[in-house]
Amino acid sequence: xxxxxxxxxxxxxxxxxxxxxxxxxxxxxxxxxxxxxxxxxxxxxxxxxxxxxxxxxxxxxxxxxxxxxxxxxxxxxxxxxxxxxxxxxxxxxxxxxxxxxxxxxxxxxxxxxxxxxxxxxxxxxxxxxxxxxxxxxxxxxxxxxxxxxxxxxxxxxxxxxxxxxxxxxxxxxxxxxxxxxxxxxxxxxxxxxxxxxxxxxxxxxxxxxxxxxxxxxxxxxxxxxxxxxxxxxxxxxxxxxxxxxxxxxxxxxxxxxxxxxxxxxxxxxxxxxxxxxxxxxxxxxxxxxxxxxxxxxxxxxxxxxxxxxxxxxxxxxxxxxxxxxxxxxxxxxxxxxxxxxxxxxxxxxxxxxxxxxxxxxxxxxxxxxxxxxxxxxxxxxxxxxxxxxxxxxxxxxxxxxxxxxx
Amino acid sequence: xxxxxxxxxxxxxxxxxxxxxxxxxxxxxxxxxxxxxxxxxxxxxxxxxxxxxxxxxxxxxxxxxxxxxxxxxxxxxxxxxxxxxxxxxxxxxxxxxxxxxxxxxxxxxxxxxxxxxxxxxxxxxxxxxxxxxxxxxxxxxxxxxxxxxxxxxxxxxxxxxxxxxxxxxxxxxxxxxxxxxxxxxxxxxxxxxxxxxxxxxxxxxxxxxxxxxxxxxxxxxxxxxxxxxxxxxxxxxxxxxxxxxxxxxxxxxxxxxxxxxxxxxxxxxxxxxxxxxxxxxxxxxxxxxxxxxxx
Numbered sequence: 081x082x083x084x085x086x087x088x089x090x091x092x093x094x095x096x097x098x099x100x101x102x103x104x105x106x107x108x109x110x111x112x113x114x115x116x117x118x119x120x121x122x123x124x125x126x127x128x129x130x131x132x133x134x135x136x137x138x139x140x141x142x143x144x145x146x147x148x149x150x151x152x153x154x155x156x157x158x159x160x161x162x163x164x165x166x167x168x169x170x171x172x173x174x175x176x177x178x179x180x181x182x183x184x185x186x187x188x189x190x191x192x193x194x195x196x197x198x199x200x201x202x203x204x205x206x207x208x209x210x211x212x213x214x215x216x217x218x219x220x221x222x223x224x225x226x227x228x229x230x231x232x233x234x235x236x237x238x239x240x241x242x243x244x245x246x247x248x249x250x251x252x253x254x255x256x257x258x259x260x261x262x263x264x265x266x267x268x269x270x271x272x273x274x275x276x277x278x279x280x281x282x283x284x285x286x287x288x289x290x291x292x293x294x295x296x297x298x299x300x301x302x303x304x305x306x307x308x309x310x311x312x313x314x315x316x317x318x319x320x321x322x323x324x325x326x327x328x329x330x331x332x333x334x335x336x337x338x339x340x341x342x343x344x345x346x347x348x349x350x351x352x353x354x355x356x357x358x359x360x361x362x363x364x365x366x367x368x369x370x371x372x373x374x375x376x377x378x379x380x381x382x383x384x385x386x387x388x389x390x391x392x393x394x395x396x397x398x399x400x401x402x403x404x405x406x407x408x409x410x411x412x413x414x415x416x417x418x419x420x421x422x423x424x425x426x427x428x429x430x431x432x433x434x435x436x437x438x439x440x441x442x443x444x445x446x447x448x449x450x451x452x453x454x455x456x457x458x459x460x461x462x463x464x465x466x467x468x469x470x471x472x473x474x475x476x477x478x479x480x481x482x483x484x485x486x
Numbered sequence: 487x488x489x490x491x492x493x494x495x496x497x498x499x500x501x502x503x504x505x506x507x508x509x510x511x512x513x514x515x516x517x518x519x520x521x522x523x524x525x526x527x528x529x530x531x532x533x534x535x536x537x538x539x540x541x542x543x544x545x546x547x548x549x550x551x552x553x554x555x556x557x558x559x560x561x562x563x564x565x566x567x568x569x570x571x572x573x574x575x576x577x578x579x580x581x582x583x584x585x586x587x588x589x590x591x592x593x594x595x596x597x598x599x600x601x602x603x604x605x606x607x608x609x610x611x612x613x614x615x616x617x618x619x620x621x622x623x624x625x626x627x628x629x630x631x632x633x634x635x636x637x638x639x640x641x642x643x644x645x646x647x648x649x650x651x652x653x654x655x656x657x658x659x660x661x662x663x664x665x666x667x668x669x670x671x672x673x674x675x676x677x678x679x680x681x682x683x684x685x686x687x688x689x690x691x692x693x694x695x696x697x698x699x700x701x702x703x704x705x706x707x708x709x710x711x712x713x714x715x716x717x718x719x720x721x722x723x724x725x726x727x728x729x730x731x732x733x734x735x736x737x738x739x740x741x742x743x744x745x746x747x748x749x750x751x752x753x754x755x756x757x758x759x760x761x762x763x764x765x766x767x768x769x770x771x772x773x774x775x776x777x778x779x780x781x
Contacts, residue, residue: 121605122711256755282750285758289706289715292504293750293757296630300497316612316707324617324633324705326624346707348614 107150107408108178114140114395115173117166117194118184118209120158123287124312127340128186128209131380132391136183138376139395147403155179161186161286163193170194174201180408181206181398183391187286188212188259195224202410206398208390211311211338212262213473216437220480223410225417227438228390229360231259232473234337235266237358237444237466242305242335243274250335251303252281253294253318255310263309263337279303288314291321299327311338316347323351340385344459349450356446361386361426362460365443368425383457393426394438429468435480442471500630501747507636509743510643511698515720516727516735517647518694521654524730525667525687528578528589533720534713535597536692539566540699541708542604545613555618555704562700563693570692574685582684597714604710612707639701646697647736650690654732663687667730722765728778738776 116136118128133156140152155177159166167190173179174197182198185191186209198205199221206225207215213232215224250271254260260283268278280301282294295318298306306327308318315336322334336343339357363373363383372392376384384392401416402408422430422438430440445460453459475483515537522530543562547553553561573596581588617635624633654660665673666683674680699713706712719742727738742761749760756763768776 282754284754287715288758290504290508292507292636293501293747294754296500296504297497297751299631300500313612313707313709320705320707324624324635326631326633330631346612346614 106406107148107402108180110150111178112147112150112152112399112402112408113177113179113181114152114154114398115170115177115179115182116154116156116184116391117159117169117182117190118156118186119161120156122161123314124161124186124209126342126346127312127385128184128387128391131376131382131384131388132184132209134380135376135384135388135392136395138379139392139399143396143399147399148406152399156184159187159190161190163187163189166190167193167197170197171201174198174203180204180410183208183395183398185209186387187257188215188262189257191215192219192258195219195221199223204398204410204413206394208394209387210259212259213266214258214262216433216435216478216480217473218479220435220478220482222414222436222482225394225432225436225438227394228386229358229442230437230472231263231266231337233360233442233466233471234263234358235270236471237442238335238337238356239267239270239307240274241356241444241463242333243271243276247305247333247335248274248276249303250276250278250305250307251298251301252278252307252309253291253298254281254283255286255314256283257286259311260309264307267307267309267337281307284310284314286314288317291318292325294318295321295325295327298322299325299330299332303332305333305335307335307337309337312340312343315339316343319343319347319351340387341383341457341459342385344447345382345457349448349453349459352447353449354447356444356463357460358466359386359443359445359460360440361389362443362445362462363389364458364460365462366425372425377457389426393422393424396424397422431468433475434482434484435475435478436482437472439468439472441468442466495629497629497751498748501751502744503630503632504636504750505744505747506740507639507743508746509740510640511702511716511739512720512723512742513647513736513739514643514694514698514701515716516723516739517650517732518691518698519720519724520727520730520732520735521650521694522688522691523724524732525663526574526578526589526684527582527586528593528688529586530688530691531590531594531717532573532597532600533593533692533695534715534717535600536566536570536695536713537699537702537716538601538604538710538713539569540696541615541703541712542608542699542710543696544700544703545615545708548615549613555700559697559700563696566696566699567689567693571685571689574688578688579681597717601710601714608710612709612712615703615708617704635704639705642701643698646694650694651732651736719761722761726761726765726768726775728775731775731777734775734777 116133118132119125120129157169182205185207188210191207191210206227208227211231213230216226252264254264282297308315336355344352363369373384401413405412405416418432427440430438432438444463446463519533540562543565544558547558621635621638624631662678666680670680723738723742727734750757
């Protein structure tokens with residue numbers, strides 16, 4: 081009986097403590113805790129991975145390591161591109177380690193699973209690595225932000241440019257999961273709208289070792305364009321194999337729909353020259369991008385992909401929102417983040433919409449010829465800017481439940 | 487035009503050829519595993535890491551010492567075999583009397599350490615290694631464009647596989663080896679240095695893995711995880727062929743390449759799983775594997 085009384089007392093006291101904390105609108109657990117989730121060692125680890133964690137740490141250090149006098153901490157975990165592992169990790173982070181915000185997030189399948197957990201636990205996630213436009217469309221939640229790019233932007237940037245140059249029949253090499261499917265669907269829409277047609281495609285498992293069989297099928301299809309609706313090591317392996325089998329010499333063109341700076345670097349300009357791609361960030365674009373990227377390079381030995389740059393920007397935006405809201409409480413911080421435009425080296429006048437999509441200018445780039453490149457990382461020339469309102473799916477076409485009138 | 491199974495023959499022949507090329511890698515790697523298992527009773531989980539080391543030695547050689555592909559094809563297996571021999575002499579040797587599980591755990595641990603440290607220093611995105619000048623380009627076979635390098639892979643791996651088979655089944659050294667597998671004590675009584683034989687066998691198995699690694703370097707990225715990607719499949723191949731069977735490993739390797747190639751035409755989504763399906767069926771019907779002796 082005495083035991084029970086004691087227990088009751090402590091329960092009441094802790095409940096009171098918890099409620100006062102919420103009322104005071106301060107920082108929960110006296111710390112702002114960020115969890116960085118990504119593929120740390122597999123197919124997608126070069127584009128985000130350990131480099132993204134370093135970018136997030138840079139953002140925290142540049143912020144002074146503290147927000148409103150409270151310490152900022154970060155932990156990282158490897159989701160191995162597996163939705164169950166990612167979702168369990170995040171559940172544990174929130175339940176046991178009191179994580180306030182999840183950053184990074186690469187594989188779309190993992191992101192969609194994690195966002196459900198984050199929504200149920202009423203915390204925040206800022207997705208920088210994933211591509212699927214469905215994250216802020218049919219899977220949108222009030223707790224998630226999609227920060228850097230998505231398949232809609234890539235399809236309209238690269239897809240439209242290719243069709244305009246006469247590439248009106250397509251064959252797809254599609255990674256067989258949420259991202260590949262979304263990418264293929266978005267590009268198909270663009271191709272059809274512009275009067276082209278899709279003649280076929282293959283869906284290959286994620287992290288396929290050998291692409292020669294699929295390249296052979298693409299050659300047999302007779303399509304003018306071989307569209308790569310895959311990413312990371314799958315894209316680099318597809319491109320390598322296509323070069324080996326003489327796809328371009330035989331008169332077909334390759335459209336890499338999601339190509340990161342790190343992919344181009346690893347393949348070399350000889351293989352990638354002339355490829356057109358859509359990117360949300362390029363290190364050598366403005367003095368600000370150069371200055372930040374140089375600092376990043378000094379820490380990691382590589383120039384940042386758009387994802388890694390976006391992770392820094394998103395963590396910084398989150399911390400700023402915590403600072404001005406005076407709390408890490410989810411609703412207040414989300415409102416603050418959506419209210420404040422993003423102006424930094426990464427985005428100019430970036431805006432987070434009600435569906436969680438961060439809209440900002442995207443860029444259509446072309447990979448330089450070896451003769452045009454002046455250094456290891458001198459890889460792109462920017463062909464044109466795709467303005468923010470054109471780059472992303474307009475709200476009028478949105479299926480997101482948060483958009484007014486849905 | 488006549489169609490086979492609903493596909494034009496060109497497509498099918500092309501895919502079969504591609505399957506044979508991939509099968510060549512499976513054959514080389516599973517051969518090494520089979521030899522090591524046959525004589526040492528060790529399930530060499532470090533095989534994938536040693537394959538990766540082969541590719542990396544070739545890459546190091548080219549980047550820092552200007553060693554060309556042809557030299558690397560000989561040199562890298564020797565270097566990696568030397569590392570393997572050091573592992574055998576210092577670590578594996580102590581485990582022969584123990585259960586299989588210990589050797590498996592040791593080599594698995596070694597593989598994790600080797601791969602982990604390479605990931606730390608080189609990242610996972612892969613280093614470029616170009617096809618040697620003599621093997622660039624390709625030929626149009628009418629039904630497909632065959633890059634010269636891929637043709638070379640088939641030739642090189644078949645020569646090495648059947649050379650190895652001949653050595654083990656038809657030469658005196660091979661006879662010692664086989665005798666060592668059957669009854670090492672008796673063989674030692676005849677004055678043969680069995681421990682040395684075992685060391686060299688492990689070195690040779692490892693060298694085969696490194697050789698496959700160098701062959702793979704120009705077509706797959708030279709990346710620290712290249713071995714772990716392929717190793718699981720190769721283990722399935724060895725299980726299907728029958729643990730420790732030399733010919734079984736080679737034939738099954740080629741066969742699985744073909745089956746995988748066909749799957750990529752008919753149902754590409756299943757192309758990474760089909761070998762495991764075959765494994766399940768074989769284990770149900772013939773638990774000792776296609777070429778294994780029933781215990």
